Amino acid sequence: MAVHKAKAAVIVVRPVAAVAVAVVARAAAIADLWTDMTAPTARIYHNARCSKSRATLALLQEHGCICQVVNYLETPPSVEELNQLLDQLGMTPREIIRSNEPEYRELGLDEPTLSDSDLVAAMAAHPVLIERPIVVVDGKAAIGRPPESVLSLL
Template sequence: MSIRIYHNPRCSKSRQTLQLLQERGIEPEIIKYLETPPSEDELRRILDMLGLRPRDLMRKREPEYKASGADDPSLSDDELIALMVKYPKLIERPIVVHDGKAALGRPPEQILEIL
């Protein structure tokens, strides 16, 4: 049973989600995505599992959102994914992936649906 969490230790929701997993005896593979961003292909798979479009997984209040040009409504999904890989702060967190499914830990309890 392999469980992966795309984690930012500075984010309270990410810490709460990790704690929720650990309280259930689950030690997930922790990916500090700001240090090791997902590849474009990996991000596409995550988006498919979440059933989201790229813009739906973006942190629109991050300064990088406007600075990177991600706020341009004419950008394609491919262009948005490329920006998310280049500027991983744009990726909403935490994301938990398990057994071909993914969930966003907002709120943290939402991840229980895929366990």
């Protein structure tokens, strides 16, 4: 009789251990899914050659953000997207245009009579003129200069 109980105990213990392992694995998967669902999602208009842009991307990742990286020099935002970004930033085109770029002078963008529409069109056609990086989280945006300035979005 004792031998039978010992065999039964072994038979019972193995399935319980297997169930416990499965429950722990499922709990870990649910925790990962929950983390993915609760982690902020950020879109970053990024230039990999820019140290501030790289630092901003790293900072977002360190804070658990899921980042959608837009290489805006390769895939420039449209005029409509730029206007939306300006609204989200609460800034004017002159505030986000890179006036130190050769294209700025070549295109005569220093002319004070140019309209906001003219400047936005120039940035859409010449994305190197767009200040970087721009980060958008939940409909709000910030420029990552310094990189820590985007933390207010999280």
